[in-house]
Amino acid sequence: MESGDDDEVLPRIPPPALPPAPRPALSAQAAALFAGGVAAGLVAGAATCTATQGGLLIGLVDGRRGRDRAAVGWFLAGRLASHTTAGALLGLLGSAVSLPPQARAALLVAAGLMIVVFAVRLMRREPACAPVPPRAYRAPLLGAATILVPCGVTLGVELLAVSSGSPLAGAAAMAGFVLGTAPAFALLGYVLRRVSRTRLARLAGVVAVAAGLWTAGTGLSLGGWLATPAPAAAGTPQQKVTVWATRDGYRPGMVSAPAGVPVEVVFKVADPGCTGTVTIAGRDVALPATVRLPPQPPGTLRYVCGMGMYAGFITFS
Structure with missing residues (x-):
């Protein structure tokens, strides 16, 4: 049977798009x-x-x-x-x-x-x-x-x-x-x-x-409210110093750096423990990390582990 002129051809409607499958990255x-x-x-x-x-x-x-x-x-x-x-x-x-x-x-x-x-x-x-x-x-x-x-x-x-x-x-x-x-x-x-x-x-x-x-x-x-005597500075001031975090504190405990210029402090981890997080210049840093300090005036900068147990010092001169 032939279709008449009044027959309407319906457009093909695509099936609704399925939502994308959830990415497993977040759950992983x-x-x-x-x-x-x-x-x-x-x-x-x-x-x-x-x-x-x-x-x-x-x-x-x-x-x-x-x-x-x-x-x-x-x-x-x-x-x-x-x-x-x-x-x-x-x-x-x-x-x-x-x-x-x-x-x-x-x-x-x-x-x-x-x-x-x-x-x-x-x-x-x-x-x-x-x-x-x-x-x-x-x-x-x-x-x-x-x-x-x-x-x-x-x-x-x-x-x-x-x-x-x-x-x-x-x-x-x-x-x-x-x-x-x-x-x-x-x-x-x-x-x-x-x-x-x-x-x-x-x-x-x-x-x-x-x-x-x-x-x-x-x-x-x-908080820096307990006076801690800083050891005597040793060595030649360097713009890039390396400090190791150990179970018993930071080694070396005192380093020297030049005043008035940017300084990089490279913290490396020798043993996991409390010293794995350091508070320096008013912020917490998870180690290992490199902390870039802006030019500092002459004096001593104290940093401490996240629990306040172990401290280290940077003498700027």
Whole structure:
């Protein structure tokens, strides 16, 4: 049958375009950073973070509250939540949301004093007299507060989250790091809960007081508020100097550079540890890195590791 003149030929409509398949790059990056965070927590972060932040666990073991087995779990949950949130913000907004060294130093001093108060309460077994959160919220809030007292390895992971440029990848890196350090914190919490019920509580309190004073001292050092005598300068001033970050500090601890001209400081890493992040000229730098300093006046420039434990000096002349 022939088609009439009135027959309408419909145009061929192409099928709707399918949305592009999601790229696996982001998820792969997040997975890689998560695995790297777990490794950093297990290998390098367990000792340094428990030493720096573990004193806050003392706030959970005074008297009756030390018998709550769930307290350490809530502490770790608060720690995971705060670090994951911080990682997402760092990945989203970059270094704009990271604390400057001076603010971090003040928080270290405050945390150290808080640890001392907790330790004294543990030794005296008296009711809480410090401004602490209510019982129901104390454990997760103390765990969340550990983000304000970062150890050197934490700072390195935070800088990694900043460089990722992705909230998912940044959160994955920080979450992996917290999970890597969780076994050490759980063990420390278990030991503290056991000790708080015995005569060793006073000894544990003394150790905690020392840890609190050490934490406050690192804050004073990081902020430059603790006078540190600079060693005598040695060698001929050079516009490019090399400094090695070791487990025991920076080598050489004192270098000479000419004043009035730009200077390059090449930081290399000999051993992973606290010195892997350096605070110099008011900013945090993850090592290895080359720091280019503008012309400096005659005098001494002090730099310090991210925890305020180890310092080095550059003498400009």
